[in-house]
Amino acid sequence: MGEGILYRVSGPIISTKKTSGIVMNEEVRIGEEGLIGEVIGINAEEATIQVYEDTTGIRPGIKVYGTNKPLSVELGPGLLSQTFDGIQRPLTVIKKEQGIFVKRGAKPPPLSREKEWKVDIQIKEGDIIGPNSIIGEVKETTLVKHRILVPPDAMGKVVEIIESSTYKVNDTICILQDEEGEKRELKLFHSWPVRKKRPFIxxxxxxxxxxxxxxxxxxxxxxxxxxxxxxxxxxxxxxxxxxxxxxxxxxxxxxxxxxxxxxxxxxxxxxxxxxxxxxxxxxxxxxxxxxxxxxxxxxxxxxxxxxxxxxxxxxxxxxxxxxxxxxxxxxxxxxxxxxxxxxxxxxxxxxxxxxxxxxxxxxxxxxxxxxxxxxxxxxxxxxxxxxAVSPPGGDFSEPxxxxxxxxxxxxxALDTELAYSRHYPAISWTESYSEYFEEIIGWWEREGIDMENLRNRVMGILMEESHLQQIAQLVGERALPEGERLTLKVAELIKEGFLQQNALSKVDAYCSPKKQFRMLKVILDFGETARDLLNEGIPLFKIIELPIFSEIKRMGEDIRNDEIDKFDKLEDKLNKEFEELRKEYG
Ligand SMILES: Nc1ncnc2c1ncn2[C@@H]1O[C@H](COP(=O)(O)OP(=O)(O)OP(=O)(O)O)[C@@H](O)[C@H]1O
Ligand SMILES: [Mg+2]
CATH class of the missing domain: 3.40.50.300 (P-loop containing nucleotide triphosphate hydrolases)
Incomplete structure (x- = not known):
């Protein structure tokens, strides 16, 4: 095992001299207490180590010991539902006021060594298996089947395999033999260096x-x-x-x-x-x-x-x-x-x-x-x-x-002004973007929804609105022609009726694909029909006085995901109210 002598402490960063046998990224233990550290820099004599615990009381002269392995995470059944800290120490949540605690120098195993898992084995003796092959399955929670994988750095012929039964994570479940005859025992879990990405095909x-x-x-x-x-x-x-x-x-x-x-x-x-x-x-x-x-x-x-x-x-x-x-x-x-x-x-x-x-x-x-x-x-x-990124002062030009x-x-991009005016989520439609839209459009198509068309129309209206807002600031909204004022009103429906969504509401926190589609549709239908009426000479103020205008703004909250047929009624109502207005002017 490698070791070194501590000579310098700067907060959570320590350095050692007379260092031998310690390598980069190795997990180390510091002093009698055995504080946990990781080598983050090394040269001939000196190692720089970051310590994952409070270094109060740590003095030059004490010994630092290598562990012969890189700082790693344990991967196996027992991960789900857990809370870990940054180096995968399982956290016991005491009380809210007391916060979250781990004892100094303690590294309890992230995965319980006691818990028993029912393993369903899916391979047999003689099989040749390799990186990420499935050995078997464990129903870890009612929602997730945990597949027991061959570690990415192992492969060979199965020379021994256990029977489907109940095991603990540390039990050997399979023995592999490689071409050189070298044997390797596999368990229900394996370790993987925390800083190394797992390979894929x-x-x-x-x-x-x-x-x-x-x-x-x-x-x-x-x-x-x-x-x-x-x-x-x-x-x-x-x-x-x-x-x-x-x-x-x-x-x-x-x-x-x-x-x-x-x-x-x-x-x-x-x-x-x-x-x-x-x-x-x-x-x-x-x-x-x-x-x-x-x-x-x-x-x-x-x-x-x-x-x-x-x-x-x-x-x-x-x-x-x-x-x-x-x-x-x-x-x-x-x-x-x-x-x-x-x-x-x-x-x-x-x-x-x-x-x-x-x-x-x-x-x-x-x-x-x-x-x-x-x-x-x-x-x-x-x-x-x-x-999430928290730029100081909301300044997006920071590094x-x-x-x-x-x-x-x-x-x-979250916009401070939107948040200030309680438009939530405060996702700016002018500064945000997604390069995935084109790639995932097939998904909406399979749902039977022409989202591309709807989105283009909505974005068109929003872009026009920001342009009109600039003009309105100079000349006043009332000076705009009615057609343009209608655009502002439709944009208002898009913003208040569609883009805003209350994360804290039981009904509105989640919006199904169908509901998203129907909401957009009713807003755009309103815009189109209203424009027809405007062209027929009906004044804008009459149109936005219709009850449907404010009802559309509330639909996110009023119509549940499992009441999609209510949108038919909403559309009927829209047509009826517009028809009546037509008659009034007809
Ligand atoms: N989608 C939303 N629906 C309802 N309320 C929201 C929504 N988003 C934000 N809020 C309101 O804004 C408040 C602040 O939100 P949040 O704590 O998420 O901000 P933050 O950006 O994480 O802040 P910090 O910079 O402090 O981390 C919330 O407490 C809530 O009242
Ligand atoms: Mg926050």
């Missing part, structure tokens, strides 16, 4: 939508399964609420929620709220398909730095089973700030705003781990990544936001 183009039930996202700026998106937004503009909505409603098989350096109480809310939430498809707790990684701002910045990698590695593991995984990271800015602090303590040359020069490449590495992949045995899985924009393909 090939990257596939995104095709399916990651349906979120959030109208402005699905209909206007969608994300694909395997897509990468960012939510930049100033203080209090709704990043966390949006991330929570996605975690609750997105149609992914597995959700990994990384609470990265947000306020302690905010994370405690997640820990309290999530277990109470029901999965909309099954009625079970969403924790049955969720893993939380919790790093509050009062934990060492190093744990925050690694939480992103821990989360994504677990995500890739479920992808390798053939699942669609969605990862939410809130907030990547807090993670970048951790990088900045660590870099500063290592006395590296700072670049823009004190961030290290490698900020961009680290962000790239993170987002590149998203995607839809062919993994093994013809299975396809995906990892979608949605990162984390600008770098992030290079690597993501959907941007949901």
């Amino acid at each position: 090939k990257r596939l183009p995104p095709e399916e939508i990651l349906f979120t039930g959030q109208r402005v996202i699905d209909s206007i700026f969608p994300i694909a399964k395997g897509g990468v998106a960012a939510i930049p937004g100033g203080f209090g503009t709704g990043k966390t609420v949006t991330q929570h909505s996605l975690a609750k409603w997105a149609d992914a098989d597995i959700i990994i929620y990384i609470g990265c350096g947000e306020r302690g109480n905010e994370m405690a809310e997640v820990l309290e709220e999530f277990p109470k939430l029901k999965d909309p498809r099954s009625g079970k707790s969403i924790m049955e398909r969720t893993i939380l990684i919790a790093n509050t701002s009062n934990m060492p910045v190093t744990a925050r730095e690694s939480s992103i990698y821990t989360g994504i590695t677990i995500g890739e593991y479920f992808r390798d089973m053939g699942y669609d995984v969605a990862i939410m990271a809130d907030s990547t800015s807090r993670w970048a700030e951790a990088l900045r602090e660590i870099s500063g303590r290592m006395e590296e040359m700072p670049a823009e705003r004190g961030f290290p020069a490698y900020l961009g490449s680290r962000l790239a590495e993170f987002y590149e781990r998203g995607g839809r992949m062919e993994v093994a045995e013809g299975r396809v899985g995906s990892v979608s990544i949605i990162g 984390v936001t600008t770098h992030t924009k290079h690597f993501i393909r959907a941007l949901w």
Whole structure:
């Protein structure tokens, strides 16, 4: 085993001298207490180590020991429903006020060694198996079948295999023999280095939508399964609420929620709220398909730095089973700030705003781990990544936001003014974009919905509206011709009736594809019919006085997902009210 002598402590970063046998990224233990650290820099004599615990009381002269393995995560049954910290220590949630605790120097196994799992074996002696082959299945929760995978670095002939029965994660379930006759024991779980991406066969183009039930996202700026998106937004503009909505409603098989350096109480809310939430498809707790990684701002910045990698590695593991995984990271800015602090303590040359020069490449590495992949045995899985970004002062020209924009393909930009006027979600329709729309359009087509047409019309109206607003500011709205004022009114319906969506409402928090379509349709029908009436000489004020105008604004809240036929009634009402108005002027 390697070791070294500690000679310098700078917060969570320590250095050792007389270092031998220790390698880059190795997990190390510090002093008698055995604090957990990871080698992040090494040369002939010296190692730089980031420590994942409070280093108070750690003095030069004490010994640092190698562990002979890279800092790793454990992958196997028992991950789901759990809450881990940034290096996968299982967290015991005590009380809300007390926060989240782990004992110093303790690294309890992330996966329970006691729990028994019923394993259904799917291979036999003599089979040749390789990376990510399925050995068997465990029903981990009522929602998820956990597929026991051959580790990505193992392959060979099955020389021994257990029978389907009940086992613990540490039991040997299979012995492989490679061409050289070398044997390897496989267990119900395996470890994988936290900073190493898991291999796959090939990257596939995104095709399916990651349906979120959030109208402005699905209909206007969608994300694909395997897509990468960012939510930049100033203080209090709704990043966390949006991330929570996605975690609750997105149609992914597995959700990994990384609470990265947000306020302690905010994370405690997640820990309290999530277990109470029901999965909309099954009625079970969403924790049955969720893993939380919790790093509050009062934990060492190093744990925050690694939480992103821990989360994504677990995500890739479920992808390798053939699942669609969605990862939410809130907030990547807090993670970048951790990088900045660590870099500063290592006395590296700072670049823009004190961030290290490698900020961009680290962000790239993170987002590149998203995607839809062919993994093994013809299975396809995906990892979608949605990162919140908190630019100081809401200034999107700062480094984390600008770098992030290079690597993501959907941007949901939160607008401070929209948030201020309580237009939620405050996703700006002028600054946001999605490059996935074209790629996933086939999904809407299969639902029988011509979303391309609807979206183009809606975006056309919104663009025209922002142009007209500029003119209206100069000359006053009343000076605009009635046709243009009608455009403003239809845009008002789009904004208030469609784009706004109350995340806290029972009825409106989730909007089905059909409901999204019918809502858009009724708004556009209103616009078209109203324009006909206007051309027939009926004044605009009469049109917007119709009860249907305000009813359309309320339809998100008034019509439940399972009452789609109410839209027929709404359309009938629209036609009737317009007909009556015609008669009045006829
Ligand atoms: N979709 C929504 N529906 C209803 N209310 C919302 C929505 N989005 C945001 N809000 C309101 O805005 C408040 C602030 O939202 P949130 O905490 O998500 O902001 P944030 O951007 O994460 O803030 P911070 O910068 O502090 O992390 C919420 O408490 C809620 O009242
Ligand atoms: Mg927040």
